[in-house]
Amino acid sequence: MSARKIIIDTDPGQDDAVAILLALASPELDVLGITAVAGNVPLPLTTKNALIVCELAGREDVKVFAGCDAPLSRVLVTAEHVHGKTGLDGPQLPTPKMALQEAHAVDFIIETLRREPSGTVTLCPLGPLTNIATAFQRAPDIVERVQEIVLMGGAYFQVGNITPTAEFNIYVDPEAADIVVKSGVPIVVMPLDVTHKALTTRPRVEAFRDMGTEPGRMVAEWTDFFERFDKEKYGSEGAPLHDPCVIAYLLEPDLFQGREVNVMVETGSELTMGMTVADWWRVTDRAPNAMFMGEVDADGFFALLTDRIARL
Ligand code: RIB
Ligand code: CA
Numbered sequence: 001m002s003a004r005k006i007i008i009d010t011d012p013g014q015d016d017a018v019a020i021l022l023a024l025a026s027p028e029l030d031v032l033g034i035t036a037v038a039g040n041v042p043l044p045l046t047t048k049n050a051l052i053v054c055e056l057a058g059r060e061d062v063k064v065f066a067g068c069d070a071p072l073s074r075v076l077v078t079a080e081h082v083h084g085k086t087g088l089d090g091p092q093l094p095t096p097k098m099a100l101q102e103a104h105a106v107d108f109i110i111e112t113l114r115r116e117p118s119g120t121v122t123l124c125p126l127g128p129l130t131n132i133a134t135a136f137q138r139a140p141d142i143v144e145r146v147q148e149i150v151l152m153g154g155a156y157f158q159v160g161n162i163t164p165t166a167e168f169n170i171y172v173d174p175e176a177a178d179i180v181v182k183s184g185v186p187i188v189v190m191p192l193d194v195t196h197k198a199l200t201t202r203p204r205v206e207a208f209r210d211m212g213t214e215p216g217r218m219v220a221e222w223t224d225f226f227e228r229f230d231k232e233k234y235g236s237e238g239a240p241l242h243d244p245c246v247i248a249y250l251l252e253p254d255l256f257q258g259r260e261v262n263v264m265v266e267t268g269s270e271l272t273m274g275m276t277v278a279d280w281w282r283v284t285d286r287a288p289n290a291m292f293m294g295e296v297d298a299d300g301f302f303a304l305l306t307d308r309i310a311r312l
Contacts (some may be wrong), residue, residue: 003030005120007109010040012049012128013083014222019126021215024057025308026251032112033063035105039127039172040079041087043069049088051096056215059312060098067105067131071173079168080227091218091227109135113142125151126243128169133176136183146185152243154276155192166274167192170265174274178265187290192243194293198245200227200238201301204302217311248301255300258293263287
């Protein structure tokens with residue numbers, strides 16, 4: 001069986017970094033490129049961080065592209081309070097040596113979807129959806145060529161983490177998220193409802209540190225830093241590894257359970273801006289447009305993650 005072709009769109013972010021490592025450690029996936037977007041920290045940092053993670057995985061061959069540095073129509077909101085000034089706070093960070101690709105991320109997404117056979121490329125957004133929405137606006141012909149979008153974003157029963165009603169990735173660029181959920185592309189959503197059940201614990205973090213490898217050490221130190229926000233806010237035992245849920249789904253979909261529902265994005269009211277309104281109980285006649293995940297086998301998720309990171 002040939003490897004599944006994916007593009008990872010990302011705003012590293014410690015959890016993005018773990019997701020990228022998981023993808024690069026998994027031969028079932030063919031990472032055609034990594035496209036950076038402004039989100040957790042500004043674009044120059046998310047771009048630099050994507051390079052750092054590729055080098056950490058020993059994958060200087062991976063193509064990394066810089067994308068959009070601001071949302072479609074809003075002022076960028078970042079999350080240094082969660083991820084630190086660098087976006088990858090925790091361990092000392094190396095200066096990346098591998099070159100960034102010249103092309104803009106949006107051009108790369110468009111050209112790749114036009115080149116590859118229709119229906120063979122999966123988009124994996126781990127941050128605000130600005131790059132994806134811009135590509136769809138600029139080249140509407142590529143929309144039907146996308147195999148699937150598996151994204152981390154949104155929340156329903158878990159409500160918001162950046163406002164009382166909105167999850168960060170959607171809140172940063174709600175107009176972009178609106179374009180994506182209305183695109184007609186098959187979508188799998190990993191909302192906070194499920195990522196908040198993929199929590200680190202001390203034994204899970206020590207399993208990374210005990211690998212005795214540089215990737216294992218970095219993942220443990222990123223998690224040590226990243227988890228303080230959620231532990232303080234939610235009183236949880238550890239940090240939700242949001243973005244790796246996207247990659248884990250591609251590798252072992254049965255780890256997750258969800259429901260095909262209609263999901264819409266609030267783009268009108270400032271009070272609920274960026275809220276993902278999931279018709280979970282199907283009380284409207286709005287057609288389902290996404291598989292909205294709610295459950296994860298957390299032990300299975302961390303077993304997969306640990307097995308793969310240990311291979312790097
Ligand atoms: O709300 C969590 C999401 O926002 C994750 O993707 C995290 O990396 C940040 O981008
Ligand atoms: Ca992210």
